[in-house]
Amino acid sequence: MAAPESGDGNNGAARMVTLISSDNTRFEVEAAAASLSQTLQLTILDGGGGGGDGIPLPNVDSATLSKVLEYCIKHAPAAANGGAPNATAVDRAELERFDNEFVNIDQSVLYSLIMAAHNLEIEGLQSLVAKKVADMIKGKSPMEIRRTLGFPDPTPEEQAEMNAHMLEYGWAYE
Amino acid sequence: MAPPPPELMDDAVGEILLRIPPDDPTHLLRASLVCKPWRRLLTDPAFLRRYRAFHRAPPVLGFVRNQNRRARFIPTSSFRPPDPERRYCQVLDCRHGHILLYHASGNFLVWDPITGVDRRVPVPNTFESFSSYNAVVLCAATDCDHLDCHGGPFLVVLVATYSLILGGKLAGAWVYSSEVGKWSKSTTVQRASLVLIEKLPPVLAGDKLYSTIACSNAILRYDLRNERDLSISQIQGCSSVLYGTFLLIPAEDGGLRLAGLNNKNDCKIDLWSLETMDPDGVATWTQQGVIQLDTLLSAADSTPPLNLIGFAKAPDAYVVFVSTGAGVFMIGLESHKVTKVYDKDCGDQPIFPYSSFFTPGIASYSHATRGDQDDCVMSCWGLYMIK
Numbered sequence: 001m002a003a004p005e006s007g008d009g010n011n012g013a014a015r016m017v018t019l020i021s022s023d024n025t026r027f028e029v030e031a032a033a034a035s036l037s038q039t040l041q042l043t044i045l046d047g048g049g050g051g052g053d054g055i056p057l058p059n060v061d062s063a064t065l066s067k068v069l070e071y072c073i074k075h076a077p078a079a080a081n082g083g084a085p086n087a088t089a090v091d092r093a094e095l096e097r098f099d100n101e102f103v104n105i106d107q108s109v110l111y112s113l114i115m116a117a118h119n120l121e122i123e124g125l126q127s128l129v130a131k132k133v134a135d136m137i138k139g140k141s142p143m144e145i146r147r148t149l150g151f152p153d154p155t156p157e158e159q160a161e162m163n164a165h166m167l168e169y170g171w172a173y174e
Numbered sequence: 175m176a177p178p179p180p181e182l183m184d185d186a187v188g189e190i191l192l193r194i195p196p197d198d199p200t201h202l203l204r205a206s207l208v209c210k211p212w213r214r215l216l217t218d219p220a221f222l223r224r225y226r227a228f229h230r231a232p233p234v235l236g237f238v239r240n241q242n243r244r245a246r247f248i249p250t251s252s253f254r255p256p257d258p259e260r261r262y263c264q265v266l267d268c269r270h271g272h273i274l275l276y277h278a279s280g281n282f283l284v285w286d287p288i289t290g291v292d293r294r295v296p297v298p299n300t301f302e303s304f305s306s307y308n309a310v311v312l313c314a315a316t317d318c319d320h321l322d323c324h325g326g327p328f329l330v331v332l333v334a335t336y337s338l339i340l341g342g343k344l345a346g347a348w349v350y351s352s353e354v355g356k357w358s359k360s361t362t363v364q365r366a367s368l369v370l371i372e373k374l375p376p377v378l379a380g381d382k383l384y385s386t387i388a389c390s391n392a393i394l395r396y397d398l399r400n401e402r403d404l405s406i407s408q409i410q411g412c413s414s415v416l417y418g419t420f421l422l423i424p425a426e427d428g429g430l431r432l433a434g435l436n437n438k439n440d441c442k443i444d445l446w447s448l449e450t451m452d453p454d455g456v457a458t459w460t461q462q463g464v465i466q467l468d469t470l471l472s473a474a475d476s477t478p479p480l481n482l483i484g485f486a487k488a489p490d491a492y493v494v495f496v497s498t499g500a501g502v503f504m505i506g507l508e509s510h511k512v513t514k515v516y517d518k519d520c521g522d523q524p525i526f527p528y529s530s531f532f533t534p535g536i537a538s539y540s541h542a543t544r545g546d547q548d549d550c551v552m553s554c555w556g557l558y559m560i561k
Contacts, residue, residue, distance in 0.1 A: 114186045130189035138194050142207035151209065162207045171254035172200040 017049030019069075025062035026054055029069050033076040038121035059119050064112040067105075071125050074098050079124075103132040107150075141173070188215060192225055197233040199532035200252045206534035216534045226321040226531055231489040234504070235532065236287075237515075237525040238265040238273055245275050247287050248525075250504070250515040253532055255287035267376055268526040270313035270323040274330060284311055284352075286324055288530060295330055298348050298357040305337030306371040308385040310378055314351060322531045327353045333376075333385055333396055333404070335369045345369050347383075347396045347404050361396075363404045363454075369394075374421060374524050375484055380428035391415045393422065393457055405453035412459040414444045419522060423485045423492055423507075432459060433494055433507075435482040441468040443482065443494065445507065465505065467496065470512050475500045483520055486527035495525055 015031040019040075031049070035041045040055060049055040057065065078095060103110065110129060117125040137145045142162055146154065154162065166173045191212070194201045206216040215221050226232070236249040245263040247255050262278040273285040282295040309332040313323035330350040336343075346362040370388040377384040383396045387406060397403035414420050414434020423431045430448040446459040467476060477499030484495040491508035495515070502516035502525065 118186055126186070126189055127193075130186060131193045133186075133190045134193035134195075137190075137205065138198075138201045140204065142204050145205060145208045149208075154209075158209065165203075165207055169203055171252065172203040 015050070017044055018054035019049070019065060020054045020056045021060055021062040021065045022058050023062050025065070027062075027065060027069055029073065030076065032080055033069065033072040036072045036075060036079055036122050036124070038123070040120060057120075060116045061112070064109070064116045067109065067113060068116050068120065068122070068125065071102060071128075072122065074102075075124055099128055103128060187212065188221060191216060191221075192228050196225075196229050196531050196533075198252050199235070202533055213534065222322070222531075222533050223319070225533065226319065229489060229531075231487050232271075232321055232529040232531045234486050234488065234493070234515075234527050234529050237484065237495070237527040238268060239520060239523060239525045240264050243278075245273070245285075247273075247528065248516055250527075253288075256290035258287075260285060260292070264373075265526050266308065266373065267310045268528045269311055269378065270318075270320050270328070271530045272311045272313070272323070272328060273526070273528060274309055274311035276309075282309070282330060282350075284328055284330070287528065288532060289324055291325065293328075293352065295350055295352070298332070298350075298360075300336075300346075300360065301334075303336050304334040306369075306373075306388070307332055307334035308371045308373055308376050309333070310376045310383055312378065314353065322533070324530075327351070331383055331396065331398065332357075333371060333383065333394055335371055343368060345371075345394060345404065345406065347401070349398075349401070358401065361401050361404050363406065365406060369406065375526055377422040377424055377430065379424035379430050382430075384422050384430060386420075386422060393451075395451065395453070403453070407451050407453065407455055407457040410456040410458050412446050414446060419482045421482050421485060421494070423494070424487070426491070431462065433482060433485070435467075435480060435496065440466075441476060441480060442466050443496075443505075465507070465510060467505075470505065470510060471496075471498065471503065475503065475514070479521070481520070481522040483523065484525040484527055486529055495527065497521060497523075497525075 016028050017031045017034050019027045019029060019034060021027070031044050034049070035044055043049060043055055060068065075095070078091070110132065113125070114129045114133070117129055136148060140148060191205060194205060196202070202216060206213045233251065235251045235253040236247050238245050238247050244259050244261045245265040247258040260275055260283065263275040263283065265273060265275055267274040271286060271288065273287060275283040275285055277283050280297055280301070282297065284293045284295060309330055312329050312331070313320050314327040314329045315323065318326065329352070332348045332350070333345065335345045343365045344362055345365060346360040348360050349358040350356070371394060372386045372388045374386055381397060381399045383398060385394045387394055391409045392406050393409060394406050395404070409415050412432060414432060414436070418434055418436040420432055420434040423433050425431045425447060432446040432448070434444045434446070436442055436444065443465040445462040445464070447462040449458045449460050451457040467480065475498060479499070481497045482494060483497045483502070486493050488506065491506060493504050493506050496503050496505060497520040499519050501514055501518060502520055504513045504515050505511070
């Protein structure tokens with residue numbers, strides 16, 4: 001069992017860290033919430049991010065970071081309980097409701113979130129956004145998937161490969 | 175909308191494709207055509223291993239039933255096999271991506287409906303003297319997770335009773351290995367009375383094979399790890415075997431369960447769990463639960479007669495198949511979720527659900543092997559000869 005991280009000489013009050021987005025906005029957040037990010041966890045364990053320093057995140061803009069932190073703050077208490085084995089059904093249902101609403105967002109925000117979740121290595125968020133995109137593309141034809149995800153139109157070579165495959169597994173494209 | 179940055183594809187596409195559900199095989203097939211990087215990933219063995227581990231149990235793609243002297247594959251998903259039936263064949267078992275058939279020419283066939291390949295297994299020399307038998311097919315690859323076995327080595331395990339020599343009082347077990355190409359020597363057990371093995375879906379629970387004995391409410395057990403361990407036990411303390419139909423079902427922990435359907439009085443499935451099993455003694459049971467069918471099925475759907483005709487392992491728990499006048503229904507033993515999978519009444523004829531992942535990797539695999547393996551060519555040739 002990993003001991004919960006607590007600030008030295010700061011018993012009782014939650015330790016805070018500062019994160020700085022690519023457009024230089026500062027976010028002050030509980031260390032426990034920021035530690036959902038595997039990338040940030042190491043820095044925070046080393047004592048970074050406190051005081052006036054702040055941890056710069058050059059790959060995440062302020063709009064995305066604010067959304068990411070909304071997720072982290074909501075999920076931090078459950079994560080602190082080691083995946084919340086003692087969580088009540090009500091708590092779990094509440095988190096599920098939150099998650100469902102959380103990914104009910106514009107596609108461009110969703111992509112920024114996917115990138116941020118990967119950069120910051122936030123496992124739960126990675127899984128949540130990946131599931132959302134999987135739900136968006138399942139049941140769609142290859143062309144529809146390409147359009148949904150904003151791919152350019154296929155080259156003639158790619159189109160020929162698609163057609164050959166569709167001919168072979170006709171049942172998959174009925 | 176601007177196209178997503180390329181980093182998204184590199185880092186996250188695997189996480190996305192991993193979460194495409196396997197129950198409809200068209201989803202992954204279609205995704206594999208989106209672009210080359212996606213196709214590369216979806217045919218990468220390491221990714222597919224991860225995909226199978228993530229989804230844990232393969233989905234039920236369909237079931238095989240005996241109909242008009244042929245074994246027919248009835249799809250319950252979007253999957254369609256290249257050729258959905260085998261003539262003059264009787265289905266015996268579906269397991270590890272294979273379907274075991276007995277062909278009227280006197281051979282077993284191991285049919286992979288996904289690759290379309292049949293492999294022929296000759297019957298053992300003593301086959302002519304059997305009065306009854308049942309058999310299972312299983313993957314023999316040692317490092318296999320048994321979630322996606324196609325084209326690899328397999329075993330056929332056969333349990334049978336003799337007719338001529340000892341009036342059906344002798345039961346035996348044989349094992350065929352595709353790698354050796356031979357049947358093992360038989361293990362036999364003497365019985366005081368006539369024994370007839372029923373051709374109900376056999377059960378493999380842990381390392382033990384179970385099959386029911388007709389008319390006498392008994393179970394034959396064969397231990398695959400200990401080839402001398404063949405025994406018959408009488409079912410005791412389980413009222414389900416006294417009326418209606420019953421099936422043996424594996425338990426999640428490797429033990430054995432029994433499901434009985436009583437449609438005489440109150441339309442329910444009783445579930446029993448095996449307590450003790452004395453070799454050549456009695457098998458005792460405790461009741462585990464009841465599934466009230468009249469509350470799960472509408473009046474129209476529960477048109478009699480109701481029969482319990484098959485089982486399968488679903489990702490979360492086992493499911494059973496109930497045939498009614500309105501068709502065949504798949505019912506979750508834990509979830510009690512009901513799905514209609516077939517619109518015809520199968521009566522009391524057992525069905526053999528077929529579960530497998532169908533990933534783009536399997537699809538390309540089927541083309542690589544179709545003409546390459548000598549035994550496949552031989553068996554296809556043999557099949558055409560007897561058709």
